[in-house]
Amino acid sequence: MVVGTDPCHIGDILRVRGLLELKCLLDSTDVVLIQKNISRTFENLRSHVNSESCVLSVRDSPVIIWPYKSVHVTPKDISPDTLCEELHQWIQTDEQDVSGKKSKKKSKKSSGARLIILNLMMDVTKPGPLPAPVLCRTLQKAHFLSTTLPLDCVVCISPADTIKNACARLLEALTNQLCEMEREMLRHMKGTTLAVPEPFHFLLPQAKELVTVLYPAGVPENLLESQRKEFHQRFELPEDRPYFRKANAYHFPNEPYKDGYLRTPHMALTHPNLDDGKVYLVQGVYSYHHYMQDRMDDNGWGCAYRSLQTICSWFQQQGYVERRVPTHREIQQALVDVGDKQASFVGSRQWIGSFEVHAVLNQLLGVTSKIMFVSQGSEMATKGRELANHFLTEGTPVMIGGGVLAHTILGVAWSETTGMIRFLILDPHYTGAEDLQVITDKGWCGWKGPEFWDQGAYYNMCLPQRPKVI
The missing domain is CATH 3.90.70.130 (Cathepsin B; Chain A)
Structure with missing residues (x-):
């Protein structure tokens, strides 16, 4: 019997990451109007993600998925009903031999959790002839908000999950994360100053799935204590040790540590x-x-x-x-x-x-x-x-x-x-x-x-x- 370890075991993980541009014209100093404009922009982003423009590419592989085009997948010998675990055969990772030379090798099966990373992209081309560009110039004084949202969603999958149902869960997670980002951005808004929300994933004791929370970028841990208390209460965790500090974030399989030291x-x-x-x-x-x-x-x-x-x-x-x-x-x-x-x-x-x-x-x-x-x-x-x-x-x-x-x-x-x-x-x-x-x-x-x-x-x-x- 092993006592005192972290007895958390999760299955394979699908992780989708991508950057979305948030651009919003703040043509008023009224806080309520600014908040409405920001909310309207987030609504447009959610609609964009839930449209045929959304594309998911499996990192280190030739697999590209269009979730809203009947879950069309390339290469052609993969179908929407293909099991997610079969994607591993298409993934190639860089491995370095003793001489320092890198080579491409297929992803191997392992006894622990395996990770499939997908990149979120947006298809900007449309079928048929392109219309002639039209340029308009408007002169007015206004504040313009332009920032990048770092989307990062995970779902844990079982051996029976197909590409189709896994993508549906991923897109639902992306939509929910955009809703959370909107709430967090408005929550920490000070005047016209906005903090970009950053996603962090945590594996709680006895959990089988990861929990994702958002923290405003650049805010130190001591100013986030009240938010952490909310999370502890929500998940019925003791309040005598940290579970939701940024350093507690889950370390994904095969993700290298930048400092070079061996862990555990x-x-x-x-x-x-x-x-x-x-x-x-x-x-x-x-x-x-x-x-x-x-x-x-x-x-x-x-x-x-x-x-x-x-x-x-x-x-x-x-x-x-x-x-x-x-x-x-x-x-x-x-x-x-x-x-x-x-x-x-x-x-x-x-x-x-x-x-x-x-x-x-x-x-x-x-x-x-x-x-x-x-x-x-x-x-x-x-x-x-x-x-x-x-x-x-x-x-x-x-x-x-x-x-x-x-x-x-x-x-x-x-x-x-x-x-x-x-x-x-x-x-x-x-x-x-x-x-x-x-x-x-x-x-x-x-x-x-x-x-x-x-x-x-x-x-x-x-x-x-x-x-x-x-």
Whole structure:
């Protein structure tokens, strides 16, 4: 049994994305009239989407769909009644080999959710001869609103869904999103200043489909708290942890992370089998930080810094903080600022331990921690209950330091009846490339027995606590 993970499973996903131009003449300073003009423009956009001009193209494939022309599909050997899952055979993606050369390969079947991305386009050509263009020039003073709406809709599909019924659901979602965009734009309107709504998709606990919400572009998280509270109440979610912050947005399959760090490598591992045992894991997403990253040679002294960075990335990617993961120098400066170190510590290669990790988390992130210690490594085998409870209730990565080594504990497999225990360890001493297979095959992220710990060494563990916020 696995406890403390995010037990959400969804089927294949259709995602349609596109940009629509919103152009509206605001020929009055009257707020009511401006709102009416904006609403009329949105109504025209919805009519345009629900017309024969609407075209959907499947990304990385030759498939083009005209939903309102009897769901005409090219190539011709695909029909409207073709199952959506058969579209994968037409999709080709860029794959890079060890020499760096790119090649086109067909989409492969996988056990997890698969993604089909469609581009929303508008057909501007009409059959028959084109009329002669007519130009009109009108001189008048007026405000003109011109902006781009970033439409982004998703539907989850089953193996029995055809192209025809899936497109109907997508177009309904697009229409609803335009209605929501209109409401959000008018809601956040200040005078003639308008904020463009941005869609974000979230996978809630126990959910089988994604939930899409809109936030005004450029508005910081602290000003969106009342809106998040509405969402928590609507979906009956607790108000002690974030689910609707932008950082909580769903990460789509095969979507690359721009920073280059590996995410949650432990997800590629098989859980150990213990008699009458349960597995308790870190909850959510984190980045794997280790030696020699970021053009920083910290081999031999920076393991605790890297473990701390992994913990900071967890708080960032769960939406608790918006600041980036601190550098070694920023970590050292934080310890100087709290009075833990002398000014000469900044720029040095001195080690830090779990108490320093606790101090930095509090100083830079406002996160408190509990410290748990054992007088010798042989006692780690007795800490199953405490660690299981931590991952069940807090779900944060744990930093452990002993002797001259530091590691990150991501979970435990523990049997309450037999006392058998295994530790899920993320090792910051790795110095290689971001190669998931090497990292998991070679045990840099892997399950370890109690003998992993130096049986005679003293260990301190820093257990970060979740802030009670939404």
